[in-house]
Structure formats: structure tokens, C-alpha cells
Amino acid sequence: MTTLFLSWAIIIIAVFSIAFFGARKSRLKAAGQSQVEEINRVLPDLKEEFSTELTPSGSLPEYQFPREELPHSYGIDRLVLLARDPYWLYAYWEVTATKMAEFSSTHGAWETSWPVLRVYDVTGITFNGQNANQYIDIGINDQADNWHINTGEPDRTFCVDLGRQFPDGRFITLLRSNTVTTPRASLSDREDEEWMWIEGIYRSIRHQYGISSPLFAEEIAERARTIPLGVSSPGHWPEY
Amino acid sequence: MRKKGHLAMVLHAHLPYIRHPENEFFLEERWLYEAITETYIPLIDIFDRLEREDIDFALTISLSPPLVSMFADSLLQQRYLNHLNKQIELADKEVQRTSYTPFYETALVYQKRLNQSRRIFLEYNCNLVNAFKKYQDSGKLEIITCAATHGYLPLLMTEPEAVRAQIATAVNLHKRYFGRDPAGIWLPECAYTAGLDSILKEFNLRFFFLDTHGVMFASHRPRYGVFAPVYCPSGVAAFGRDPESSKQVWSAKEGYPGDYDYREFYRDIGFDLDYDYVKPYIHPDGIRINTGFKYYRITGNSHHKEPYNPGQAREKASLHAGNFMFNRELQIKHLSSLMDRLPIIVTPYDAELFGHWWFEGPQWLEYLIRKIRYDQDTVELTTPSRYLDQYPCNQVVTPCASSWGNKGYNEVWLCRANDWIYRHLHLAAVRMVELANCYPEASGLRRRALNQSARELMLAQSSDWAFIMSTGTMVDYAVKRTKTHLQNFLKLYDEIKNNYINEDGLKALEDKNNLFQSIDYSLYRRNA
Incomplete structure (x- = not known):
């Protein structure tokens, strides 16, 4: 599908990138005289054969979609954490007015504290709020309701608290996220092997990992020129 | 002789569900028509030929x-046939237009292919x-x-x-x-x-x-x-x-x-030829689009192209x-x-x-x-x-x-251009599970509403929308599709919860977003 989509994207881009067959121009003169002149005036150097992409303008016919926007909030306290890649997490949240009021009445005025994301490394443990391997704090602002978090740590497990910090150093948790594990970014160092028959019979064999996988140095930029502008479909070539 | 190894060719065929009964010339609907003519039918044509010649093959x-x-939708089948007939009409004109030019042979190829497409499409009862x-x-x-x-x-x-x-x-x-x-x-x-x-x-x-x-x-x-x-x-x-x-x-x-x-993909008569000539074969509003008639080879890295x-x-x-x-x-x-x-x-x-x-x-x-x-x-x-x-x-x-x-992980589908969708998609999923648990044995109108809720949720979840948003072109359509299906879902959720289902509204959605006839909302039940 992606290749098809990309071609369409290009078509739409090219809607106003007018190209002409130099060789055939005379044949078409009678019918398209005024247009040709107009284009030649606007783009004088397009008289020769030409093909490129220009920025689209104008508008396409539109289906009338509903106009109302999606709700900004759903009245549910939640903090959801997703792993984007080996190095980045993404968190979004919603804090309800009730939760804010509760917090203020228990811990003091909302305005005297500031929002903080506390990112816990909880790899290999059952997290109870106190036993994280380590954590980092990210100061955010009161308008933010989502954050891209750079951990730089593949193959580690994380949990995030959205909380508020007071001038005296107190950190009070408002919401706690689910836990996620970032993907690996390299070969595993676990070389022992386990084998399985689909019928459920297991056996173990020790064997050296022996095949060198093909090595790549890649060229995403070049690919973009000729073939389906490598976006989704195989758009990357990892190195081992 | 005994073979030394295997090759598994795998083709992944997918397009997002795009069907706009309200508009016969919806641009995005052409994705399907183009892919049928250019990819799916040519594949079937190969299979037919190999079969006739009794050549064994194995593909996934x-x-x-x-x-x-x-493929199975009768409206889209009919529209494809209309589209194809227009293409054949254009092919005939192209054969005339290009005679005594270096493009003639290519025009004949298109004419033959399109007629063949129609033959194959009809042979399989318009359903690929x-x-x-x-x-x-x-x-x-x-x-x-x-x-x-x-x-x-x-x-x-x-x-x-x-x-x-x-x-x-x-x-x-x-x-x-x-x-x-x-x-x-x-x-x-x-x-x-x-x-x-x-x-x-x-x-x-x-x-x-x-x-x-x-x-x-x-x-x-x-x-x-x-x-x-x-x-x-x-x-x-x-x-x-x-x-x-x-x-x-x-x-x-x-x-x-x-x-x-x-x-060469980028040279198409939809853009290259005189407006009046291609007008009947581009968008009725006069928007130039790809017609599929392309007469140049890649030739080289410059803009210079040869036949x-x-x-x-x-x-x-x-x-x-x-x-x-x-x-x-x-x-x-x-x-x-x-x-x-x-x-x-x-x-x-x-x-x-x-x-x-x-x-x-x-x-x-x-x-x-x-x-x-x-x-x-x-x-x-x-x-x-x-x-x-x-x-x-x-x-x-x-x-x-x-x-x-790109980059091998989730970034294309979770980046600044599309991250906003997940708070809505996740919430809708939570609510769908809630509905399925609340109404385990629904029937009649409520069942229909629950099933349509599931359809709308799934349509909103298509990875295609997030992908398109990340590419930065044609974003509008993807954003609208995401929002529309989510809005449809939220509306149905409210109606079901309030026990006040607007049957006309439901019927309209069922007719429009009509895939998965036998969908079963109870799939969303926890521990089902």
C-alpha cells in the first residue's frame, strides 16, 4: 500500500508542476495555445522537456467530513507510556479537575509546585515505587499533556510518574504509567540456545553462532530518488 | 537433483478501506483502481499463464x-469497470495520437493490457x-x-x-x-x-x-x-x-x-498533455492526475527523458x-x-x-x-x-x-506528526471493551450499534492514517478519516450507553462503512 500511497502523494504534489513534451508541443498548439503561453510566461525555462516536483497549491474537492473536533479530554485520569524505539519513549496523560482538587487540598496549592516526569528504570524488578534501579526527572510545563522522552537505553524497562515538585524538594506523584521495555538495538549476547518442536518436545543444543549476516552501509537518501521514496516499506537497512 | 535451499517470495497486498458512495470521483478511491490494473490483475495474468503452461510455482x-x-464490494466493482472503460477509451485515442511517433508501440502495449484487464476482471466475475x-x-x-x-x-x-x-x-x-x-x-x-x-x-x-x-x-x-x-x-x-x-x-x-x-513513473500524460485532451480522463473538477499512460524510460538522473x-x-x-x-x-x-x-x-x-x-x-x-x-x-x-x-x-x-x-522501530507511526491519535485510539478501545462487557448478549438495534462501533474503531486504527500523517503529504484526508471514525465511535458509544440509538444515523454508517458484515463486537470482551 505504501508504494501506492507515495505515488499518489507525488501526483498531488505534481498537480501544479506542469510538464510539457517539447517534441509534441507543436501538435498540441491549436488546442492548448493559451495555456501554453500562460505557462511559458510563468515558468520561462520550462519550454524544454521537464519533470520535477513543485509545491502544490489550490485545493482538492473535499468530502464533507464532520466538522466538530475530538474531545480534548475524556474525564479519566491516565498516564500511558509507549516505547517508540530503542532510545525514545512517548507518554501522554490526562489529569482530571477532581484529581487536581484532591491534590491541592492534600498537598498544598497547585500553583506553588511544578510538573515533573520522573522516569524510572525498573529493569528486572517488580516496581513498588521505591525500588527503581535509577530515575531521572524531566521538568515540563503545565500546558504539556504529552512528552517524547529520550532515555538512550535499549533493552531496558521503564515506568513514568507524572508528579509535582515543591520548592522544598518534595515530589508528589499524581499518576503512574504502565511499564514498557525498549527494543534491542544490537545482537543479543545470549548465545546459549533452546530448541522446540512445535509438538512441544524440547531439546537443547550448544552451537557457535556461525553465519555472518550481510553487512550494509546505507543510502536512504539516494533511494528516495528512484524507487518508492523509502518511507514505510523497507525504509532502513540496519548494520550488524 | 536435490535442491540446496528454499526461496520464499512473499507479497503483501494492502490498501486502506476507501469507499465513498457519496462521490463517484473520489480521488483516493483511485488507489484501488490503479492497483487493480497495474498490480493485482497483472499478477493474476501471470498465474493464469503459468497454469496454462503447467508450470509449477509457490508464492505467498x-x-x-x-x-x-x-475486491468483493459491488459498488467498487462497478466503479472499477467504469474506470477501466474510460481508460480503454483513452488508450484507443492514444494509439491514434501516437501513430508515426516513437511512442506508438507503448500506446499499443497499454491498449492491449487494458483490454486484457477487462477480460480478466470479467472472467473472474468482477471479484478478484x-x-x-x-x-x-x-x-x-x-x-x-x-x-x-x-x-x-x-x-x-x-x-x-x-x-x-x-x-x-x-x-x-x-x-x-x-x-x-x-x-x-x-x-x-x-x-x-x-x-x-x-x-x-x-x-x-x-x-x-x-x-x-x-x-x-x-x-x-x-x-x-x-x-x-x-x-x-x-x-x-x-x-x-x-x-x-x-x-x-x-x-x-x-x-x-x-x-x-x-x-519512468513521473512522466504521465495526465500532467504532460494538453488540458482539453486529457480533461475527460482526469478529475471532473479539472485536477490533473496520473492516468497511467507514461511514455518515457528512466533514461538517467537528469530531467532529460527518452521514449x-x-x-x-x-x-x-x-x-x-x-x-x-x-x-x-x-x-x-x-x-x-x-x-x-x-x-x-x-x-x-x-x-x-x-x-x-x-x-x-x-x-x-x-x-x-x-x-x-x-x-x-x-x-x-x-x-x-x-x-x-x-x-x-x-x-x-x-x-x-x-x-x-524507517529506522526499524515504531517511529514512523509514533512521531510528532501523529502522536496525538493514540490518546483517542486507546480511549476508544477501552470504551469498546467496556461496551462489550456491559452488553454481553445484545440483540436487535443495540447489537447493530455495537457492531458498528467495532467497525468504526477498527477503521480509525488503520496504520495507513498515521503513516500518511508522518509523510507530510495528503495529511488532510488521513486526519479526517481518523477523526471521523473516532467521532462516529464516540457518538455510538453515547447512544448505546444512554439507550437511545438513532436508527437512521446507524443505518447511514452501516451503509457507508460497510466492511466486515459478520463482525462480532463480543470479540472485545475481556477474557472472552
Whole structure:
């Protein structure tokens, strides 16, 4: 599908990138005289054969979609954490007015504290709020309701608290996220092997990992020129 | 002579569900028509020819549920036929127009192809499902499924029921259209995360595919790399993409489709010719679009283009097929000297690459199949099922979370351009599960409303929308589709909860977003 989509994207881009067959121009003169002149005036150097992409303008016919926007909030306290890649997490949240009021009445005025994301490394443990391997704090602002978090740590497990910090150093948790594990970014160092028959019979064999996988140095930029502008479909070539 | 290794060609065919009954000339609907003419019918044409000549082959193709649903939709079938008839009319004019020019031969090729498309389309009763099923039933094609609306599953795993419903709906649809359970699945965008395999296991799916690093970075380290499948702890097999053969087709520097003799995609008479001439064949509002009539070859890196020569291009396709096969032979000879079993090389591609982008792709594929059959003794075409039957014992590893998108992980579908969708998609999934648990045995109008809620949720979950947003072009349509389906869902949720279902409104949605006729909302029940 992606290749098809990309071609369409290009078509739409090219809607106003007018190209002409130099060789055939005379044949078409009678019918398209005024247009040709107009284009030649606007783009004088397009008289020769030409093909490129220009920025689209104008508008396409539109289906009338509903106009109302999606709700900004759903009245549910939640903090959801997703792993984007080996190095980045993404968190979004919603804090309800009730939760804010509760917090203020228990811990003091909302305005005297500031929002903080506390990112816990909880790899290999059952997290109870106190036993994280380590954590980092990210100061955010009161308008933010989502954050891209750079951990730089593949193959580690994380949990995030959205909380508020007071001038005296107190950190009070408002919401706690689910836990996620970032993907690996390299070969595993676990070389022992386990084998399985689909019928459920297991056996173990020790064997050296022996095949060198093909090595790549890649060229995403070049690919973009000729073939389906490598976006989704195989758009990357990892190195081992 | 005994073969030394296997080659599994895998084509992933998918388009998002785009059907606008309200407008006959909806631009995005043309994606389907173009792909039918340029990719799906040419593939079927190859299968027909190979069948007639009694040439054996084995290919794997994933047909996504939205694509299958569009194939089977009578409105879209009729519209495709109208579209095709217009194309044939234009082809006839083009043959006239180009006579005594270097473009004439190409015009004849288009005329012939389009007439052939109509013949094939009608032969299979306007429903291409019939064609694919035919070759499944004769054992040549292994047809596998995909998630119901091509949802990007790793980012939906916050609500596993939503993922389960994507899989269950796909498996049910597959069974309905192809008369058997799918043996395996193409995970949308090759996207995997730990735990997904257990859900696949529930539906007896034996295998799925991973990008190279999904297998290579598995823990424990895979002994055979990507040249043999691995089992997830659940017992579902994962096949890894072979980077070398993928690169030969995808790479610009070394890949075949960029060859100077092949057809140039960017030159189309929809843009190049006089407005009055092409007007009847572009958008009725006068917007210039691709017509599919392209007369130049890639020629080189500059803007200078020379006329396309179909014969020369065909020769090149044959040459490239031979080169591809030769490289697989070398690869397999090398691998089999290192392995104590026959290696398998898995080469997955977007089906639409063949024919649509790479015009000569189907020819290349046909030459490849013929050459493998007649010109060598090293490589054997196979399917994942056959390979697993032959080698039921495999190494157990936990694959690495990965996708085949840019940079190899989730970023394309989770970046600043589209991150906002997840708070809505996740919430809607939570509410769908809530509805399914609240109304376990619904009937009548409420059942219809619940089923439509599930449809709207799934349509909103299509990975296509997030993908389009990330590319930065045609974003508007993707944003609108996402919002519309979510709004439809939220509205239905309120109506169901308030026990006040607007039947006319429901009927309108059922008519418009009409896929998955036999969807069952109770798939969303927790611990169902």
C-alpha cells in the first residue's frame, strides 16, 4: 500500500508542476495555445522537456467530513507510556479537575509546585515505587499533556510518574504509567540456545553462532530518488 | 537433483478501506483502481499463464481484509469497470495520437493490457477474490491474512482486546472468503512486540514475518540468523527478511527498478498533455492526475527523458530475473555449506511495488518463476507452511520489537506528526471493551450499534492514517478519516450507553462503512 500511497502523494504534489513534451508541443498548439503561453510566461525555462516536483497549491474537492473536533479530554485520569524505539519513549496523560482538587487540598496549592516526569528504570524488578534501579526527572510545563522522552537505553524497562515538585524538594506523584521495555538495538549476547518442536518436545543444543549476516552501509537518501521514496516499506537497512 | 535451499517470495497486498458512495470521483478511491490494473490483475495474468503452461510455482501473498472487502464490494466493482472503460477509451485515442511517433508501440502495449484487464476482471466475475482463491485451491498460492484494518498492533497493545479483535476479525473474514483458516499472518508494517505472538497463537496462526533485525536482535541469538525460522516462546514461528535479496529490489543504487531502460513513473500524460485532451480522463473538477499512460524510460538522473521501449525493458526484466536467481543460487550454496539443514531465503515486498511503481515488476516475477523452474537446480520456491512441515524443530527465541519502517522501530507511526491519535485510539478501545462487557448478549438495534462501533474503531486504527500523517503529504484526508471514525465511535458509544440509538444515523454508517458484515463486537470482551 505504501508504494501506492507515495505515488499518489507525488501526483498531488505534481498537480501544479506542469510538464510539457517539447517534441509534441507543436501538435498540441491549436488546442492548448493559451495555456501554453500562460505557462511559458510563468515558468520561462520550462519550454524544454521537464519533470520535477513543485509545491502544490489550490485545493482538492473535499468530502464533507464532520466538522466538530475530538474531545480534548475524556474525564479519566491516565498516564500511558509507549516505547517508540530503542532510545525514545512517548507518554501522554490526562489529569482530571477532581484529581487536581484532591491534590491541592492534600498537598498544598497547585500553583506553588511544578510538573515533573520522573522516569524510572525498573529493569528486572517488580516496581513498588521505591525500588527503581535509577530515575531521572524531566521538568515540563503545565500546558504539556504529552512528552517524547529520550532515555538512550535499549533493552531496558521503564515506568513514568507524572508528579509535582515543591520548592522544598518534595515530589508528589499524581499518576503512574504502565511499564514498557525498549527494543534491542544490537545482537543479543545470549548465545546459549533452546530448541522446540512445535509438538512441544524440547531439546537443547550448544552451537557457535556461525553465519555472518550481510553487512550494509546505507543510502536512504539516494533511494528516495528512484524507487518508492523509502518511507514505510523497507525504509532502513540496519548494520550488524 | 536435490535442491540446496528454499526461496520464499512473499507479497503483501494492502490498501486502506476507501469507499465513498457519496462521490463517484473520489480521488483516493483511485488507489484501488490503479492497483487493480497495474498490480493485482497483472499478477493474476501471470498465474493464469503459468497454469496454462503447467508450470509449477509457490508464492505467498497476504491479502489484507480491507483489500479483500473492497475486491468483493459491488459498488467498487462497478466503479472499477467504469474506470477501466474510460481508460480503454483513452488508450484507443492514444494509439491514434501516437501513430508515426516513437511512442506508438507503448500506446499499443497499454491498449492491449487494458483490454486484457477487462477480460480478466470479467472472467473472474468482477471479484478478484475468486482469482486468488483459485490459485490457493490449486496449491500454488499460500494466501495469508493481515490485521483486520491493518492496525499498527504494537501501539495498540495497551488494550490487548483491541489487538485480539483485529486478529479475530481478520481470521474470520479470511475463512469466509477463502474457505479455510489462514496458516499465517503478515503483521501490518512487519511490526512486532513481545506478547503479540501469544495472541496469534490463540487463532492457530503458525507463522508471521519480521524484518531482519527483528530476528537478528532476538534473544537468545538465532543460530541460523534469518535463514531459518525461529519459534517465539508461544510456539508461533517467525521468518526474518533476507536483507540481500530485499536490497536488490528496493535499493536505488543497486536495485533493479531504477534501471534506465525501465519506465519512468513521473512522466504521465495526465500532467504532460494538453488540458482539453486529457480533461475527460482526469478529475471532473479539472485536477490533473496520473492516468497511467507514461511514455518515457528512466533514461538517467537528469530531467532529460527518452521514449520508452517495451521490448528493451522486457529484455532487461529477464536479465534482472536471471541476475536475481544467480545471486540466490550463490547465496544458497554458501549458506548450505554452513548449515545442517536447507536454508530458506525470505523476500517480502509490498505487492504494489510490482506493476505500480516498478512497471516491469510483474514481468520480472514471471521470468524469475520460469527460470527457477527450468534453468537451475539449487533453489526451490517454497511457502512458510511447507518449510515448517519439513522442519518442525526450530530454535526458540524472543524476537526483537521491530518494524520494517524507517529506522526499524515504531517511529514512523509514533512521531510528532501523529502522536496525538493514540490518546483517542486507546480511549476508544477501552470504551469498546467496556461496551462489550456491559452488553454481553445484545440483540436487535443495540447489537447493530455495537457492531458498528467495532467497525468504526477498527477503521480509525488503520496504520495507513498515521503513516500518511508522518509523510507530510495528503495529511488532510488521513486526519479526517481518523477523526471521523473516532467521532462516529464516540457518538455510538453515547447512544448505546444512554439507550437511545438513532436508527437512521446507524443505518447511514452501516451503509457507508460497510466492511466486515459478520463482525462480532463480543470479540472485545475481556477474557472472552
